[in-house]
Amino acid sequence: MNKACPVVVRNREDQFEVLVFRHPIAGIQLVKGTVEPGESSRSASERELEEEAGIKLKAEHLLLEWQRNPEEPTWAIWLMEPGDHLPDCWDHYCEDDGGRLFHYFWHPLSLSTDSE
Template sequence: MKKIVPVVLRHQQQGLEILAFRHPLAGTQLVKGTIEQDEKHEQVAVRELFEESGLVAEANPTFMGNLSLRFNQQNWYFYLCEITKVTSDSWLHYCHDDGGLEFEFFWYPLHQKPSEDWHETFQESLGFIKIYFDSKK
């Protein structure tokens, strides 16, 4: 199964921060979603980011690579998204997934070790993203 992960970053004095959220039933996560029929990966990244966070991304996000997760062998495809509007440090967004849930969004320091509140798949994903940006230095 393929999943698309839209990655949104911001630069702070202490380093890069990545968009993350607290799911009311499943801990701390990154935005991710499933490809719908006849949908391109880039379109999924933009759509999922909007549906789950309310953020509008510019078209044609940058492909960062894919990761086959050790936990469940799912293939996750990562796209760096540029958002069209600067956001606050945290916010709540009502998402219609699973009958409707409120997600608490915040910025997470990319180089900070994730706590146990992060599911193993997202811990692995953060490691993948960190390696990607370390290789760009």
């Protein structure tokens, strides 16, 4: 089954941030999930974001389709509409895998190439 990954970014005080969540067992992650039969990767990205984060945003740009080898799924990475209006953090109960509480927050995207 192919996979979809919606990426949400925002700009706060000239600092770009990406939306991530803390999984209670598996650590910090991006939202991701399976593309259902007959569903587009765009629609899957929008659905997964709503199911896993409780937010509705449109998928705006396909950033990447990637497959490591023919036996593995193809990953579609979608840039969603900006999340500038979203809160700094929130918790969302996701019913996948028997139900888990995910803590959402913004992680800075450093564009610095400083090498010391």
